[in-house]
Amino acid sequence: EAESCDCLQGFQITHSLGGGTGAGMGTLLISKIREEYPDRMMCTFSVMPSPKVSDTVVEPYNATLSVHQLVENSDETFCIDNEALYDICFRTLKLTAPSYGDLNHLVSVVMSGITTSLRFPGQLNADLRKLAVNLVPFPRLHFFMVGFAPLTANNSQSFRALTVPELTQQMFDAKNMMAASDPRHG
Template identity: 90%
Template sequence: NTHSLGGGTGAGMGTLLISKIREEFPDRMMATFSVVPSPKVSDTVVEPYNATLSVHQLVENSDETFCIDNEALYDICMRTLKLNNPSYGDLNHLVSAVMSGVTTCLRFPGQLNSDLRKLAVNMVPFPRLHFFMVGFAPLTSRGAHSFRAVTVPELTQQMFDPKNMMAASDFRNGRYLTCSAIFRGKVSMKEVEDQMRNVQNKNNSYFVEWIPNNVQTALCSIPPRGLKM
């Protein structure tokens, strides 16, 4: 389910739909991509009410919620992609890239986290704590082509950079419970695991110590469209 938590339809109708689906299919995994409103990029007075009331429904009825934030999307478009006047098409391009990346393991065979249930087992320590921040790298604008090969260390560094996060909250104010990194393209698994270990060692204070092996890595040999590894 993909919906916005700011408007009446996405928040009210969207969460009602989720609760009805949950009643009909209680054994199915429910994943949502939820666009959270921001005071900086707001066009409706009642956005905070809609978001607050619908988060409760997501806590109760969703199994995995990927949080996407309009403010972060605008920041990425303007600061990173240097788009002076980003359109909804540009924002949707970023959201579609994230959705494509997250569902890579479901769509291509032989992957870790090959279904939503396995992803939840690796990522959700407590059933109600299923809200994920999503980071994406490399960031490219619509129709742009990448002319430079990107290395695994660069990708890893960008992926954990607050500027590449799709939610405008600084992870340095909290701590990671779990983390899943999905790499695409012709990449060495050993190099990926070494880099992830580096990230964990450098940012040790941002990872909780009471969940061992809380960083999962997955590798898909098929690169994203238009990008080469």
């Protein structure tokens, strides 16, 4: 499909780093795409494993070994953590038994928000390269924690108007981060 594009900006890959397919095959695919299209942007949405969510013994090894490939071959890596997704479902969305559909909904909302300026015309139009220029201070420092606000459940009908300061506060709140890390502490 890439050969038939008029103006190929780059590639977006969604994969998990816990299993062999996403960590091994996914990073191999990224490496091969980088070899074939070295001047195109490579953006990944990488799901990090968590011992609180899965007890698979090899997940830490898969993640550790695949991060090097992301450092070398990705231009932008958006880190998403299963533990953080479950915490958001339990604490913020008040879901008692979140399903993979609920987790996937959160990921899809984040991906949609990140790519909005690529898909719709407007004053803040950007492409993948402009996004990287504004977000990446040094080429190897391209791993991002994603915060999102306002967070609502998939089937929620409630609506509350929020002010810009409230939205900003929610965006940087650790409870709204898609990675289980408090941005105040690194």
